[in-house]
Amino acid sequence: xxxVADPTNAPAANTRAASEYGPLETRLRERRADGxxxxxxxxxxxxxxxxxxxxxxxxxxGADAIExxxxxxxxxxxGTTIQEASQRAxxxxxxxxxVIEQAAGADVDVPLAVMTYYNLVAHMGHERFCEAxxxxxxxxxxxxxxxxxxxxxxxxxEAARHHDVETxxxxxxxxxxxxxxxxxxxxxxxxxxxxxxxxxxxxxSLADSARRMGERLKQATDRPALLGVGIxxxxxxxxxxxxxxxxxxxxxLVRRLLxxxxxDEAQSFVALLRRALDAA
Amino acid sequence: MSAPARGDAVILDPPGPEPxxxxxxxxxxxxxxxxxxxxxxxxxxxxxxxAWHDDDFRxxxxxxxxxxxxxxxxxxxxxxxxxxxxxxxxxxxEDLTHTGSHKINNVLGQALLTRxxxxxxxxxxxxxxxxxxxxxTAAALFGLDCTVxxxxxxVERQALNVWRMKLLGAEVxxxxxxxATLKDxxxxxxxxxxxxxxxxxxxxxxxxxxxxxxxxxxxxQRVVGDEARRQCRELLDGADPQYVIACVGGGxxxxxxxxxxxxxxxxxxxxxxxxxxxxxETGHHGAAMTRGVPGxxxxxxxxxxxxxxxxxxxxxxISAGLDYPGVGPEHADLGARGRARYETATDDEAVAxxxxxxxxxxxVPALEPAHAxxxxxxxxxxxxPTGSTVLVTLSGRGDKDAAQxxxxxxxx
Ligand SMILES: Cc1ncc(COP(=O)(O)O)c(C=O)c1O
Numbered sequence: 001x002x003x004v005a006d007p008t009n010a011p012a013a014n015t016r017a018a019s020e021y022g023p024l025e026t027r028l029r030e031r032r033a034d035g036x037x038x039x040x041x042x043x044x045x046x047x048x049x050x051x052x053x054x055x056x057x058x059x060x061x062g063a064d065a066i067e068x069x070x071x072x073x074x075x076x077x078x079g080t081t082i083q084e085a086s087q088r089a090x091x092x093x094x095x096x097x098x099v100i101e102q103a104a105g106a107d108v109d110v111p112l113a114v115m116t117y118y119n120l121v122a123h124m125g126h127e128r129f130c131e132a133x134x135x136x137x138x139x140x141x142x143x144x145x146x147x148x149x150x151x152x153x154x155x156x157x158e159a160a161r162h163h164d165v166e167t168x169x170x171x172x173x174x175x176x177x178x179x180x181x182x183x184x185x186x187x188x189x190x191x192x193x194x195x196x197x198x199x200x201x202x203x204x205s206l207a208d209s210a211r212r213m214g215e216r217l218k219q220a221t222d223r224p225a226l227l228g229v230g231i232x233x234x235x236x237x238x239x240x241x242x243x244x245x246x247x248x249x250x251x252x253l254v255r256r257l258l259x260x261x262x263x264d265e266a267q268s269f270v271a272l273l274r275r276a277l278d279a280a
Numbered sequence: 281m282s283a284p285a286r287g288d289a290v291i292l293d294p295p296g297p298e299p300x301x302x303x304x305x306x307x308x309x310x311x312x313x314x315x316x317x318x319x320x321x322x323x324x325x326x327x328x329x330x331a332w333h334d335d336d337f338r339x340x341x342x343x344x345x346x347x348x349x350x351x352x353x354x355x356x357x358x359x360x361x362x363x364x365x366x367x368x369x370x371x372x373x374e375d376l377t378h379t380g381s382h383k384i385n386n387v388l389g390q391a392l393l394t395r396x397x398x399x400x401x402x403x404x405x406x407x408x409x410x411x412x413x414x415x416x417t418a419a420a421l422f423g424l425d426c427t428v429x430x431x432x433x434x435v436e437r438q439a440l441n442v443w444r445m446k447l448l449g450a451e452v453x454x455x456x457x458x459x460a461t462l463k464d465x466x467x468x469x470x471x472x473x474x475x476x477x478x479x480x481x482x483x484x485x486x487x488x489x490x491x492x493x494x495x496x497x498x499x500x501q502r503v504v505g506d507e508a509r510r511q512c513r514e515l516l517d518g519a520d521p522q523y524v525i526a527c528v529g530g531g532x533x534x535x536x537x538x539x540x541x542x543x544x545x546x547x548x549x550x551x552x553x554x555x556x557x558x559x560x561e562t563g564h565h566g567a568a569m570t571r572g573v574p575g576x577x578x579x580x581x582x583x584x585x586x587x588x589x590x591x592x593x594x595x596x597x598i599s600a601g602l603d604y605p606g607v608g609p610e611h612a613d614l615g616a617r618g619r620a621r622y623e624t625a626t627d628d629e630a631v632a633x634x635x636x637x638x639x640x641x642x643x644v645p646a647l648e649p650a651h652a653x654x655x656x657x658x659x660x661x662x663x664x665p666t667g668s669t670v671l672v673t674l675s676g677r678g679d680k681d682a683a684q685x686x687x688x689x690x691x692x
Contacts (some may be wrong), residue, residue: 073458073591074577076470077314083457095589118312119576123590145312145576149302153310172316174477179318194316198475 022166024065024111024139024189028224028245031064037277038190038226038246039237041253041270042067042115044085045103046094050262052106057267058253059108062274065189066108067142067248070099070116077117077144079201081251085258096120097132104136113140113168113189118156121146126159133165140166140189148183160188168192171217173209184221193217193244195227202232202251206239214243234276241277249273290346293506295332296499296539299610303491303580306616308609311490313470313579320477325492327397332499337392344388345503348421349378351385353504355511355671360640365660368669370521371643372508374533374676381646381676382504382533383414387483389500391418394481401425401480405469407434407462407529408601408648409441410676411485416450418483426450429469431461434600441680459594462529462604466578486530487608490579494608498535504673505540512671520545523664526673527652528552528569528622529601531608533675538620549621552611553655555597556624566595568607569615569622575606582609598627598688599647599681623663629654634678634685646676647685 021029028038041058045051045068058066071086071094078086096116103112114133121129121143133141141160143151148169151157160167166189171180173194184191193214196207210227217225227240228248237247256265303309311321331337345351353376358369374382387404394402402424406412412428419426428445432454435442445452458464466489473482487494487501505524512521524541526534534552541548557565565571572583577592585593585605597603614620625633630647633654638644645653652672656664664670678685 074463074467076467076578077474079471080457087458090591097589119584119586119590119592122574122576122581123586123588144314145579147311147313147315147318149318150310150312153302170315172314172318174316174319176319183315194314197316197477199471 022139022164022188024113024166025224027111028064028190032224032245037241037280038064038224039270039273039277040065040067040226040246040248042069042248042250044069044071044082044089044254045099046071046089046092047085047257048262052102053263054257054266055103055106056108057263058270059110061267061270063110063270064246065111065113067113067115067250068099068103070096070114070120072117072120075117077199079199079251081202081255081258082200085254096124100132100136100138103138111139113142113166114138115142118143118146121156126156130159130163130165134163140168142168142192144170148179148186170194171213173197173213180216180220184217184223187223190224190226191217191221192248193225193227194229195240196230198230200229200251202255203230206231206236210240211243214240217244234272237273238276238280241280246277288352290342290351290503292338292342292503296502299491299495303495305494305610306613308580308582308612309491309494310581311579312576312581313490314474316474317477321490321492323397324393327393328492328496331393331396341389341392345385349384349388350376351503352507353377355508355515357515358641361637364640365657366666367660367664369656370512370515370669370671372504372537372671372673374504375643375645375674379410379414379417380679381410381414382501382536383411383485384417385503385536386485386497386500386532387411387414387418390481390483391422391424394424394483395422397481399479399481401476402483403427403429403469403472403480404483404485405429405462405465406485407465407603408599408646409434409438409445409680410601412450412452413441413444413448415483416445416448419450420448427453427472429453429455429465429472431459431465432456433460434462437684438600438680440683461595462600463592463595470578486532487535487610488530488578488580488582488606494580494610497532498539498610501532501536502539504533504536505538508537508671508673509540509544516669520548521669521671523549523551523668523670525551525553525652525656525670527602527648527675528554528607528611529604529648531611533673535608535610537673538614542619550614550619552620552622553652554622554624555595555599555602555651556626556629557596559626560624564596565624566597566602566604567624568605569611570624572607577606580609582612583607598630599651601646601648602651623655625651625655625658629658631685631688633657643674644678645674646678647681649673649675
């Protein structure tokens with residue numbers, strides 16, 4: 001940490017007004033304060049004509065926020081399920097602008113964050129990207145190949161702060177404690193703890209590293225800390241949420257959508273996740 | 281060690297310049313990777329920086345280059361080709377190294393680093409299979425586990441190299457996503473690295489990817505250019521060639537070659553030849569320097585073939601090693617600064633170059649450097665004035681391409 005004050009660790013943090021945070025973080029903090037475990041499903045934008053209905057279904061089934069993937073041709077943090085979904089969405093014409101504009105029409109009472117790769121952001125331009133998100137009412141952005149150092153160097157950070165785009169940073173099992181503190185301080189919305197060494201995709205059980213990741217995050221910050229990558233079933237979600245504030249579930253939902261599932265399928269799966277988290 | 285040295289010792293020039301800041305070559309380069317990989321890249325950067333200035337490391341590396349890889353490679357004067365083209369053509373003979381291409385220079389250095397970092401496994405991407413074979417070779421030599429990712433299309437067109445890798449004990453994973461060529465092999469190698477980074481080193485095969493790879497691979501290939509500069513001066517009574525030409529896929533043989541001249545010989549014109557595929561006008565090519573736009577892919581900011589949204593396009597080339605829609609960041613910077621020029625040769629011109637070198641000099645080049653020969657044959661007396669002295673890096677030999685060319689050319 002190079003002299004960057006961590007507002008979440010400062011003694012005054014608890015007395016800050018909620019408006020200090022953007023809509024994504026505000027909502028997640030409120031829900032957490034209600035004693036609720038947080039659920040953030042991931043949906044590939046542009047995957048089928050009814051993908052916005054899928055987003056609405058997730059909201060109706062109890063999501064606390066929703067991640068919308070903007071498909072990229074070379075998603076290096078994604079396993080085969082999300083690769084396939086991205087390719088399918090691209091094949092039927094999804095573009096960054098179309099996904100953002102369609103998401104704007106979702107009209108859900110749940111904060112949205114896009115998840116995409118930096119090349120698409122760089123191509124739109126930092127300003128235009130952030131303006132487009134704001135105009136669409138999208139609160140946050142997750143850009144897994146834009147790590148902390150590059151985020152600060154290239155001017156993205158300034159644009160995001162200027163336009164109040166809450167940019168969620170990822171922490172990994174390999175992240176050092178020193179970097180972890182920096183990531184927690186700089187992240188907005190929540191901190192995304194990568195639960196295992198690997199890319200997105202379903203796993204048969206929760207990785208041992210998930211618990212450790214959750215514990216480290218909870219120790220490092222009071223910003224909402226969610227675990228994601230590899231969390232595949234309601235049981236795994238509950239298990240992961242026990243050591244963090246909540247979970248992100250992507251491939252398990254997207255696989256159902258790829259297997260010709262639509263909004264109904266999404267709604268019932270997200271409801272199952274919700275129930276498991278509420279019962280935990 | 282098995283193979284005999286060629287007699288001369290391998291001389292390593294002092295380390296070359298480092299990129300600035302977080303791996304920047306001008307506005308290009310950088311380290312755009314998932315957080316999971318950051319500590320490994322930081323460690324690799326630190327280890328390489330120390331090792332590259334460490335006499336013991338350099339001696340061991342130079343010893344491997346001499347006694348295992350068979351360096352130094354000669355510079356061959358091409359009398360009949362020179363007469364045909366009205367030029368004086370010299371070839372830097374990387375085709376004569378063990379495993380048959382310049383790729384071995386890089387992997388021997390990275391294998392030493394892998395051992396130094398206490399890792400026991402290497403993974404690699406490969407296009408033509410030359411880097412995969414070189415990596416599998418170094419893995420066998422050092423007793424490392426080895427997995428090579430190769431586009432399914434390339435597995436098909438480079439069957440001989442797939443077999444060689446397996447013979448050397450490597451696992452070859454065909455990649456079916458995207459265009460099923462080099463770009464997709466890099467994607468899958470990166471994904472595998474995210475999962476195995478604690479035990480595994482990613483032995484990247486060109487001057488691309490996240491920092492420190494573009495710098496490190498250039499340094500491990502600069503022996504090509506440094507040797508060639510000295511050899512040329514010996515042949516040319518102390519003079520330098522006027523043109524130095526190499527083919528550009530990711531750009532490692534070209535960058536290694538250029539490194540020997542770029543600062544030492546400011547008057548030497550550096551020319552990189554990219555895959556023109558079916559012709560630039562068709563849109564089916566691999567010419568990232570010529571037709572690419574800035575972007576951030578595979579961990580680096582550089583030039584890539586992309587659509588207007590930033591979706592990466594598929595490259596097209598007869599040669600698997602040049603079939604890549606991007607290029608290393610130092611080339612992007614050399615091009616931006618006008619220090620090097622980038623040209624293209626089509627599939628047909630590469631095949632013509634392949635045949636020309638075989639017929640005039642008895643040297644069968646790999647299809648990748650055949651692009652450089654093909655371009656030179658086209659431009660002799662035009663962009664390259666009659667009477668010029670030209671050094672071309674012959675990055676590899678053509679055995680791997682024989683089956684593919686036999687099909688294309690038929691009965692000779
Ligand atoms: C013989 C040969 N030359 C050139 C290349 C292209 O790579 P680079 O541009 O990194 O030298 C390859 C890659 O497979 C190759 O095998």
